[in-house]
Amino acid sequence: MPELRRERLRVLAVEQVGPYSLLRVSRGMLTPGRPGQFFMLSPPGRLLPRPMSLCLAPPGELAFLIDAVGPGTRALCALAPGNTLDVLGPLGNGFRVDVRRPLLVGGGIGVAPLPYLAEALGRPPALLGFRSEHHAQAAALVPNAEVVLEPTYVTEPLAPVARRHDVLACGPEPMLAAVRELAPGAQLAWEAPMACGYGACYGCAVELDGSWKRLCVEGPVLVAA
Numbered sequence: 068m069p070e071l072r073r074e075r076l077r078v079l080a081v082e083q084v085g086p087y088s089l090l091r092v093s094r095g096m097l098t099p100g101r102p103g104q105f106f107m108l109s110p111p112g113r114l115l116p117r118p119m120s121l122c123l124a125p126p127g128e129l130a131f132l133i134d135a136v137g138p139g140t141r142a143l144c145a146l147a148p149g150n151t152l153d154v155l156g157p158l159g160n161g162f163r164v165d166v167r168r169p170l171l172v173g174g175g176i177g178v179a180p181l182p183y184l185a186e187a188l189g190r191p192p193a194l195l196g197f198r199s200e201h202h203a204q205a206a207a208l209v210p211n212a213e214v215v216l217e218p219t220y221v222t223e224p225l226a227p228v229a230r231r232h233d234v235l236a237c238g239p240e241p242m243l244a245a246v247r248e249l250a251p252g253a254q255l256a257w258e259a260p261m262a263c264g265y266g267a268c269y270g271c272a273v274e275l276d277g278s279w280k281r282l283c284v285e286g287p288v289l290v291a292a
């Protein structure tokens with residue numbers, strides 16, 4: 068991990084995207100890494116950092132799309148321009164971008180790594196599923212996206228085309244399980260609670276296909292069997 072660094076970065080803006088917040092920070096000396104890699108962000112007042120996928124990497128910036136689901140993410144979304152926060156990264160294994168017919172698939176806040184991935188892949192087609200119109204405002208960050216809203220699941224438009232594409236997906240676990248059924252060989256970005264982010268605590272160990280994996284080092288992106 069030659070490019071891994073920890074730095075205190077300055078908040079440039081926190082923008083609302085539907086129910087989510089786009090936290091934009093100055094990049095400092097950190098490198099954005101590969102799409103699907105993540106950073107550990109230290110929310111003010113919390114002991115442990117929280118893992119966040121890189122959403123966008125405009126020149127001189129790193130941007131994270133955050134769903135405020137608990138104390139850490141709420142503290143990150145409450146940051147204001149001029150505040151600073153500790154950031155460590157890039158971490159983990161990202162998506163392989165040497166694919167011929169990419170199709171991005173995202174569900175809910177799983178859309179977070181897709182804007183940066185879409186840029187790396189030349190803006191391929193994307194299928195995105197959301198709970199509501201409000202949540203679907205995040206689709207504006209992903210080029211060439213077809214959006215479905217519940218009760219339709221993203222697997223419905225995916226089913227007829229899955230085997231014609233190289234699928235790269237991020238979303239809730241049930242969505243990833245359904246995607247792997249439809250698209251064997253898909254690259255799937257998994258999630259688990261993470262305390263360190265670099266392999267030291269085993270807090271992120273999950274059993275997948277009969278073997279234990281530390282998602283922060285062997286993932287978060289894994290190829291579906």
Ligand SMILES: Cc1cc2nc3c(=O)[nH]c(=O)nc-3n(C[C@H](O)[C@H](O)[C@H](O)COP(=O)(O)OP(=O)(O)OC[C@H]3O[C@@H](n4cnc5c(N)ncnc54)[C@H](O)[C@@H]3O)c2cc1C
Pocket residue numbers: 105117118119120121131132133134135136137138139140141176179180257258259260261287
């Ligand atoms: C590699 C990786 C990348 C991520 N990228 C993003 C991102 O780009 N944007 C974003 O909003 N979130 C992302 N997450 C999830 C985010 O890290 C958690 O939502 C956050 O740590 C929750 O912290 P909290 O203190 O707000 O809530 P907590 O109180 O810690 O958790 C709130 C609820 O979420 C559950 N939870 C917490 N962390 C996870 C997790 N990692 N997986 C599944 N359930 C969890 C808890 O059990 C609890 O029910 C990512 C997670 C991983 C592992």
Ligand code: FES
Pocket residue numbers: 260261262263264265266267268269270271272281282283284
């Ligand atoms: S988060 Fe510590 S080992 Fe993965």
